Amino acid sequence: xxxxxxxxxxGLNIRSKIVLPEAYEIHGIISEFDxxxxxxxxxxDVQDQFTTGNYRFENGRFLFHVPxxxxxxxxxxxxxxVTPYPGADEAKIRLFLLGTCMGVLLMQRGILPxxxxxxxxxxxxxxxxxxxxxxxxxxxxxxxxAGYPLMTDDVIAVSLSDDSAAAAVYPSYPQQKxxxxxxxxxxxxxxxxxxxxxxxxxxxxxIRSQFCREPLPLAGVVELIKASEPEPSIKAxxxxxxxxxxxxHTYRSSLLHxxxxxxxQFQSIARLASELPVYQLRRPADGFSAFNLMxxxxxxxxxxxVVNS
Amino acid sequence: xxxxxxxxxxxxxxxxxxxxxxxxxxxxMLSIENGKYYNLGQIGGRVWELIASxxxxxxxxxxxxxxxxxxxGACEQQVRAFLQQLKSEGLIQVRKE
Numbered sequence: 001x002x003x004x005x006x007x008x009x010x011g012l013n014i015r016s017k018i019v020l021p022e023a024y025e026i027h028g029i030i031s032e033f034d035x036x037x038x039x040x041x042x043x044x045d046v047q048d049q050f051t052t053g054n055y056r057f058e059n060g061r062f063l064f065h066v067p068x069x070x071x072x073x074x075x076x077x078x079x080x081x082v083t084p085y086p087g088a089d090e091a092k093i094r095l096f097l098l099g100t101c102m103g104v105l106l107m108q109r110g111i112l113p114x115x116x117x118x119x120x121x122x123x124x125x126x127x128x129x130x131x132x133x134x135x136x137x138x139x140x141x142x143x144x145x146a147g148y149p150l151m152t153d154d155v156i157a158v159s160l161s162d163d164s165a166a167a168a169v170y171p172s173y174p175q176q177k178x179x180x181x182x183x184x185x186x187x188x189x190x191x192x193x194x195x196x197x198x199x200x201x202x203x204x205x206x207i208r209s210q211f212c213r214e215p216l217p218l219a220g221v222v223e224l225i226k227a228s229e230p231e232p233s234i235k236a237x238x239x240x241x242x243x244x245x246x247x248x249h250t251y252r253s254s255l256l257h258x259x260x261x262x263x264x265q266f267q268s269i270a271r272l273a274s275e276l277p278v279y280q281l282r283r284p285a286d287g288f289s290a291f292n293l294m295x296x297x298x299x300x301x302x303x304x305x306v307v308n309s
Numbered sequence: 310x311x312x313x314x315x316x317x318x319x320x321x322x323x324x325x326x327x328x329x330x331x332x333x334x335x336x337x338m339l340s341i342e343n344g345k346y347y348n349l350g351q352i353g354g355r356v357w358e359l360i361a362s363x364x365x366x367x368x369x370x371x372x373x374x375x376x377x378x379x380x381x382g383a384c385e386q387q388v389r390a391f392l393q394q395l396k397s398e399g400l401i402q403v404r405k406e
Contacts, residue, residue: 239332239333240346243337243346262328263328265328267330270331271332
């Protein structure tokens with residue numbers, strides 16, 4: 001028999017047949033759910049319907065396949081159906097459920113997912129985007145360590161549904177992904193944390209106490225870049241550069257054409273780039289400077305930092 | 310600038326394959342094929358809208374003259390130069406009427 005578990009992720013009430021220890025549980029009675037997550041019995045041959053590649057879109061359903069793990073189907077931003085392989089690792093099933101599946105679900109609901117971390121400074125959200133290894137999570141960890149609430153550490157859900165209202169960010173789930181090196185530099189001890197599946201030396205850090213649970217307005221986007229200069233520097237992008245930054249850091253942007261949502265995504269990022277400041281923050285490759293970088297971002301938020309474009 | 314673009318009996322129309330939006334009143338586009346961005350500006354964006362269906366240069370100029378304070382000769386000259394740019398970037402197709 002299945003158990004039902006109720007969670008709130010990205011502002012959505014989710015009823016799941018899969019237990020999600022990462023997410024906030026809803027306590028109390030909810031009559032309406034935005035999303036249902038279904039779990040089918042394990043199946044040996046789930047890959048048979050994927051003849052070309054691991055992604056398909058048909059009849060409003062987005063299907064994708066992760067070898068040795070599961071096949072996922074996402075429909076109308078309201079239903080996720082998971083068919084695992086026999087004996088598949090549960091943590092790995094959840095990794096793709098909370099990652100790619102939720103990203104596609106958000107796009108189907110008209111919520112723009114960006115890839116990165118988001119922090120709250122004086123009630124306003126700053127999104128931190130950047131390439132893998134740029135230091136997004138480490139910077140977010142410095143914020144959490146200094147007492148600033150976090151919104152997310154992987155998928156930034158930006159709601160633009162109301163044309164007249166400011167863009168808002170919805171909280172994801174209270175977990176941070178940190179590299180071992182970063183944990184040591186921040187003075188946390190890595191053996192206290194569980195390793196995320198198949199990501200050697202990357203650890204899941206529970207951050208419930210430092211996690212924001214309400215949507216808040218998005219005030220700016222910071223692209224973090226690992227550079228060879230000895231000192232960190234910051235500049236404001238013009239709105240066309242900002243448009244490009246938002247395009248590059250849209251979560252799972254390679255799936256937009258399959259979902260037939262490229263035009264919607266372009267309009268969404270154009271609106272964000274005209275309404276919000278987008279900054280470039282360059283940090284030295286060597287020498288740990290997360291708290292220093294954090295001060296620069298706080299300076300931006302408080303308009304203390306003087307920025308040239 | 311080559312003079313052979315757009316004789317009176319030629320029509321121009323938008324090419325396919327661009328994502329289109331607006332930023333602060335200016336038309337911005339992204340080529341799906343090569344990832345290049347284009348900013349057509351405000352009036353350029355209006356010209357882009359006018360060539361959603363095949364139009365002659367005279368159609369475009371006549372319409373702009375009703376919407377903007379501009380002298381007909383100058384208008385045609387600027388539209389011609391603009392379309393030449395769009396053509397060289399592959400943003401428009403030119404057809405015989």
